[in-house]
Amino acid sequence: MGTPESKAKYHNVAKDTLYDYRPTLDKDVVSTTKHISDAEDRLGQQMMQVRSDPICSSSGCGQFAHPTPPAGPPMDYPVPSYGADPDMAGTLNSLNISEKMNNHKLIMGTPESKAKWHIVAKDTLYDYHPALDKDVITTNRNIDAAEDLLGK
Numbered sequence: 001m002g003t004p005e006s007k008a009k010y011h012n013v014a015k016d017t018l019y020d021y022r023p024t025l026d027k028d029v030v031s032t033t034k035h036i037s038d039a040e041d042r043l044g045q046q047m048m049q050v051r052s053d054p055i056c057s058s059s060g061c062g063q064f065a066h067p068t069p070p071a072g073p074p075m076d077y078p079v080p081s082y083g084a085d086p087d088m089a090g091t092l093n094s095l096n097i098s099e100k101m102n103n104h105k106l107i108m109g110t111p112e113s114k115a116k117w118h119i120v121a122k123d124t125l126y127d128y129h130p131a132l133d134k135d136v137i138t139t140n141r142n143i144d145a146a147e148d149l150l151g152k
Contacts, residue, residue, distance in 0.1 A: 002132065003141055 040047050099105055107113050
């Protein structure tokens, strides 16, 4: 669980491999690409796409065709006003009724209310990965040894 033995046991070998994402091209590929380019120049039309397009797949760009956007969104158009939202009006009415019933004004969002209802625990930086105690390290080593001995 954190001992050198367990780290060696569960080591991911694939992470040690450096993959070459830009290998040198085979001479046949280079030759074919040159011949295609020469033929396209001679015929005056593109025969095939040699390099990969990062947006399109090898089957083409048909599934990615987007309509041309309009010149711009319409500006300065009239927006009808139908008054306050009935749900919001009901909520405000309920707040007014409860404030009158309790003889208390609800105040939120002011610096005073934020200071009064501040959660102090959120100011603490917690250590989610503390160093293991020596007893825990010893216990983990004993568990690994027992598992190796019993094969479970």
